[in-house]
Amino acid sequence: MEVKLKKIIDGAVRLFKKYGIRSVSMDDICQELGMSKKTLYQFVRNKPDLIDKVLENQTSLIFAIIDEILTSKLNAIDVLLEASKQIGSQLKDANPVTEFDLNKYYPELYRIYLEKRNRRIFNYLKENIGQGIREGLYRADLDVDLTASLYIKKMEGISDPDFCQMTGHSYAKIFQVMFDNHIRGISNDNGIYYYEKQLQNSNF
Amino acid sequence: MDQALVEILEKIRQFSVENGMRHYSIPEISKRLQIPEESLFQLVSSEEELVEKALEYERDCFREIFERHNFDGVNSIDIMLIVSRDISRRFYDISPSVTMHLKNNYPGIYQSHVEERIRFIFEMMQLNIQKGIRQKMYRSDVSTELVSRLYISRLIDLHDPAIFPPEKFSFETLFNTMFDHFIRGIATPAGLKYYEEKKSEFGL
Numbered sequence: 001m002e003v004k005l006k007k008i009i010d011g012a013v014r015l016f017k018k019y020g021i022r023s024v025s026m027d028d029i030c031q032e033l034g035m036s037k038k039t040l041y042q043f044v045r046n047k048p049d050l051i052d053k054v055l056e057n058q059t060s061l062i063f064a065i066i067d068e069i070l071t072s073k074l075n076a077i078d079v080l081l082e083a084s085k086q087i088g089s090q091l092k093d094a095n096p097v098t099e100f101d102l103n104k105y106y107p108e109l110y111r112i113y114l115e116k117r118n119r120r121i122f123n124y125l126k127e128n129i130g131q132g133i134r135e136g137l138y139r140a141d142l143d144v145d146l147t148a149s150l151y152i153k154k155m156e157g158i159s160d161p162d163f164c165q166m167t168g169h170s171y172a173k174i175f176q177v178m179f180d181n182h183i184r185g186i187s188n189d190n191g192i193y194y195y196e197k198q199l200q201n202s203n204f
Numbered sequence: 205m206d207q208a209l210v211e212i213l214e215k216i217r218q219f220s221v222e223n224g225m226r227h228y229s230i231p232e233i234s235k236r237l238q239i240p241e242e243s244l245f246q247l248v249s250s251e252e253e254l255v256e257k258a259l260e261y262e263r264d265c266f267r268e269i270f271e272r273h274n275f276d277g278v279n280s281i282d283i284m285l286i287v288s289r290d291i292s293r294r295f296y297d298i299s300p301s302v303t304m305h306l307k308n309n310y311p312g313i314y315q316s317h318v319e320e321r322i323r324f325i326f327e328m329m330q331l332n333i334q335k336g337i338r339q340k341m342y343r344s345d346v347s348t349e350l351v352s353r354l355y356i357s358r359l360i361d362l363h364d365p366a367i368f369p370p371e372k373f374s375f376e377t378l379f380n381t382m383f384d385h386f387i388r389g390i391a392t393p394a395g396l397k398y399y400e401e402k403k404s405e406f407g408l
Contacts, residue, residue, distance in 0.1 A: 143377075143381060145372075146373060146377070146378070146381055147381070147385070149367055149368060149373075150358070150361075150381065150382060150385065152367065153358070153361040153364065153367050153368075154354070154357075154358065154361075156361075156367075169350055173350070174350065174354075177347060177350050177351065177354065178354060180389070181351070181354065181385070181386070181389030181390070182385070182389070184388050184389040184390075184391075185384070185385030185386065185388045185389045186385065186388075187388075192393075192396075
């Protein structure tokens with residue numbers, strides 16, 4: 001990706017995380033980056049185009065993390081632990097207002113983003129569940145498609161700003177509990193034993 | 205609730221489940237169920253009141269499941285199994301299209317119904333988790349409040365036909381799988397052993 005475009009995306013992400021999407025104008029982004037509007041519009045057509053590029057970039061970052069983890073030949077539980085550790089740290093400073101604004105003011109962009117993200121996560125999960133069953137860590141009687149769908153829905157649920165507000169917990173905390181619940185829900189005795197051992201070693 | 209109204213609400217419910225119902229207007233109900241409009245107007249004053257009463261009746265049936273059993277001194281996992289079996293029996297046949305129809309056509313009434321139901325389930329779940337922790341069936345590090353909310357959020361998710369198309373997953377399968385993963389997610393090793401012994405008794 002071109003250096004300047006990356007700088008624009010990083011600046012927009014910083015502002016969106018801090019103030020949400022709606023209240024950040026293209027002028028604010030120019031000011032944050034010390035860049036003229038003319039330069040900014042050489043890289044993005046308008047605000048929706050910028051948001052689209054930000055979402056694309058965020059998704060690519062997360063999938064790059066997962067792809068990198070998958071090359072390390074870890075077992076199924078370690079893959080999930082590593083992924084959740086890294087994704088959890090990305091979520092630390094996530095602002096529920098961002099999701100709220102996306103859903104309310106850019107519903108079509110948000111829908112396409114969720115569809116793309118969920119399709120890919122669904123496939124990762126199916127692979128992970130299959131791997132865990134083969135490795136004797138997950139229960140062999142799991143319905144792979146249904147388990148992956150349930151997880152996707154849980155992910156969507158925790159992204160819901162109303163849910164975050166209602167619980168009074170951060171995204172990162174909710175993600176951690178949901179993730180813990182998922183692994184315990186699908187693991188057999190061996191898997192749970194291994195998972196708890198890893199938890200003790202990794203300060204998850 | 206008036207017994208005559210209860211009988212009509214039960215008929216409406218049955219009809220909706222078996223044939224689907226697009227309109228809950230008094231003339232429509234009168235025609236479909238062959239009940240004179242005058243008889244309906246003796247019990248409710250409008251279509252909205254009829255829908256309100258129908259949803260109140262659903263909540264009463266739900267609450268009745270908890271009131272029917274004396275849960276004093278009963279194992280917390282048994283309580284979850286008994287309640288979920290009864291819920292599954294009573295609500296397995298509700299098509300997501302009925303839910304979507306009510307949600308789209310009577311948004312205010314439906315929203316209040318959902319909020320009241322959530323409040324009740326949340327209260328029951330918290331009591332169950334606290335009890336399970338005391339009985340050493342559930343892990344003591346489980347966040348009672350957060351886990352109760354996650355459970356409710358999943359319960360709501362099951363009615364999303366986009367993720368769980370009814371032609372692919374029946375409500376019974378969805379509910380049982382979600383429930384199974386949930387209990388495994390919070391149980392201690394002793395709780396898990398107990399659950400494994402008991403679940404076949406309940407057809408899970």
